[in-house]
């Protein structure tokens with residue numbers, strides 16, 4: 001490129017790597033891929049016809065005069081959270097804001113997300129424009145609505161449709177959208193393809209993918225402020241329908257805040273990424289991801305209307321005592337010359353901790369459950385301590401980790417023991433997408449470690465572990481999920497303290513986790529079997545303990561190998577949450593399938609809601625599977 | 641022939657050294673099949689011992705018994721004064737003193753070269769990361785591939801991988817190195833680079849036990865050559881003795897086939 005051409009400095013020529021198929025012109029591409037011979041040509045034509053008919057069918061369904069999309073519009077909040085009390089809704093936003101902020105932060109801290117070539121963006125825009133145009137043409141002309149508001153019918157009774165030309169005019173706003181998209185796309189396309197030395201070359205200039213996504217979301221949110229989507233809702237049980245206005249302020253504002261939060265958190269993440277604290281920030285954000293579902297659970301379902309006298313006299317001192325004294329003990333246990341004393345102390349602690357539970361069972365002496373849990377955790381930490389002997393930094397890691405765990409455990413335990421102020425009288429206190437996502441996320445997080453342990457047990461060289469894991473896995477896999485859920489919804493309430501309103505949900509989480517763990521275990525086992533004997537021997541030969549061998553050598557490789565199956569398992573866990581309906585919870589699908597059709601305003605209106613639900617399921621699963629492909633590619637680096 | 645006579649007569653240089661590996665009447669069974677039949681040998685500190693013999697003679701089995709990758713059923717194995725028993729602590733101690741290099745390299749494919757080397761020093765020897773890394777870089781320098789530290793094993797040639805494997809073992813600062821046919825899986829043009837590293841190691845005075853068919857290497861650096869067949873040590877001697885006038889017919893036959 002010549003030097004007097006300043007733009008070309010920014011524009012790199014697109015590199016065609018040698019093993020990429022040579023670029024074909026559009027016509028050539030059609031000929032080689034679709035019409036290479038007679039059979040191929042016939043298949044292509046048949047495929048096109050089938051696609052055409054399907055598209056037309058879907059469009060006619062969506063735009064049919066029989067559809068009542070207003071049922072979905074009005075019930076958007078019900079689909080998301082069902083009957084969560086309006087006065088407490090800010091908690092849902094706080095929870096969502098936390099997740100959004102964390103997502104932005106992680107996106108900033110983790111990897112470079114790379115860029116999208118502007119030309120690819122242009123292609124997408126043009127593709128979207130073309131798709132709209134095709135849809136507008138393909139769709140059947142609409143029926144004619146008479147002055148009485150009824151469909152005008154022919155004498156035989158079939159609805160009268162407008163002419164094709166009229167239909168095209170009626171759809172002019174769609175045409176405008178299509179043209180804008182096509183024009184923007186084409187403009188970008190030609191702007192980034194310029195003649196270089198007399199020939200047209202492809203030039204490459206990229207936009208950061210994060211900015212594209214951020215701007216895209218921003219445009220959607222902006223449209224909430226300007227586009228007259230109309231305001232449809234149930235307010236205190238009365239049905240409100242205002243067309244021609246924008247959506248309510250209580251929708252516009254929180255989403256805008258979310259968007260700003262996302263951007264700010266991303267910038268903070270970016271900043272951390274280039275600072276000295278990346279390692280800590282990465283660890284911290286991972287930790288937050290793991291614990292946030294549990295913490296947010298209490299944000300959404302509990303009210304911190306605590307008995308502050310009790311908090312100050314008991315809860316807080318106890319938490320501090322465990323944190324500080326336990327931390328000091330762990331600090332001592334990681335001294336260099338601790339030797340045998342460490343093991344003896346840890347064992348003694350473990351015995352004491354277990355004994356506390358036995359004592360509580362028989363009621364020999366009173367000790368708060370919180371304290372019993374803390375002692376058990378302390379014993380486990382003490383058992384882990386030998387791994388952290390050495391430099392100060394490592395010892396500090398253990399102690400800080402301990403403080404974090406204590407803070408979390410005592411926070412949660414205090415919250416759980418406090419009565420909720422959210423009105424949970426009705427069974428439907430939380431439902432819809434909120435419930436579905438919540439159950440799916442918790443089940444995946446909890447069943448993962450359990451599944452890994454089961455897989456390790458099943459491949460262990462100790463027959464007792466092998467037997468236990470194998471029989472567990474086989475029993476669970478021989479039973480349908482529904483029966484597990486029903487079984488637990490009957491059983492779990494027997495073990496819960498009185499007055500715990502979440503019995504049903506707790507039952508689901510337990511049963512579902514145990515179920516999903518068995519399947520995860522089988523997937524992980526597949527990965528474990530792919531690890532060669534040489535890897536074990538090499539790990540032994542350099543002196544790793546068997547726990548280190550498992551943690552550093554075996555599991556990372558096994559999990560990498562089983563990513564596709566694990567993701568499949570995650571996706572099916574997510575989809576099968578729809579079975580929650582059977583034991584009386586109001587999941588996403590059930591809201592569409594039985595809550596909306598039961599409302600007097602929308603009697604029997606079902607299909608619209610179900611279509612929307614299906615699309616949202618698809619959206620989430622599509623993102624999960626895209627992300628897993630990305631993950632596979634990234635970790636695949638080690639396998640080459 | 642009396643093996644002990646040959647051992648002592650073999651090498652005056654090592655006569656007054658301490659014993660590093662002592663094997664007495666070691667037996668090893670795979671089911672009914674006896675892979676080692678009363679193997680008895682002593683390897684001195686700083687000695688380079690080459691083990692050779694036909695395929696299936698039990699060379700790998702023996703060398704793998706020394707760091708407990710295989711469990712022997714009869715006899716005693718003592719490494720640097722520590723007896724190999726079922727006591728886990730002894731096994732830990734011996735494994736951190738004995739490095740092993742495998743025919744198939746067995747690098748960890750999901751870790752970079754640097755992480756492969758620093759893993760054990762950090763987690764077994766409890767070294768600070770900086771120290772472990774600078775040592776790892778020094779070792780990579782020593783085996784001649786300082787520029788490969790950030791790559792993954794799959795991105796290296798066989799010869800480079802085997803040199804990383806050697807560096808990985810050396811990172812634990814072992815007193816003994818075991819090599820089980822380290823060059824057998826390599827293309828001919830890569831064998832030399834690995835053998836050069838091993839020769840340099842041999843001169844540095846570390847105790848080495850090497851199973852190999854590379855007779856040139858044996859002739860050049862071995863203090864003693866041990867010939868195995870059918871799970872027994874058949875003949876032991878200095879390289880001159882071994883290559884010029886072997887006493888056993890089976891040794892002669894083996895040498896005639898391999899040379």
Ligand SMILES: Nc1ncnc2c1ncn2[C@@H]1O[C@H](COP(=O)(O)OP(=O)(O)OP(=O)(O)O)[C@@H](O)[C@H]1O
Nearest residue numbers: 670671673675693694695696697698699700701702
């Ligand atoms: N895991 C095992 N199970 C059963 N038999 C085995 C096992 N490993 C080795 N053997 C047998 O023990 C004998 C000695 O094997 P070893 O691998 O030690 O031979 P080697 O001398 O190293 O041979 P090569 O030069 O081919 O590597 C062989 O007959 C082999 O079949």
Ligand SMILES: [Mg+2]
Nearest residue numbers: 699700701821
């Ligand atoms: Mg062998």
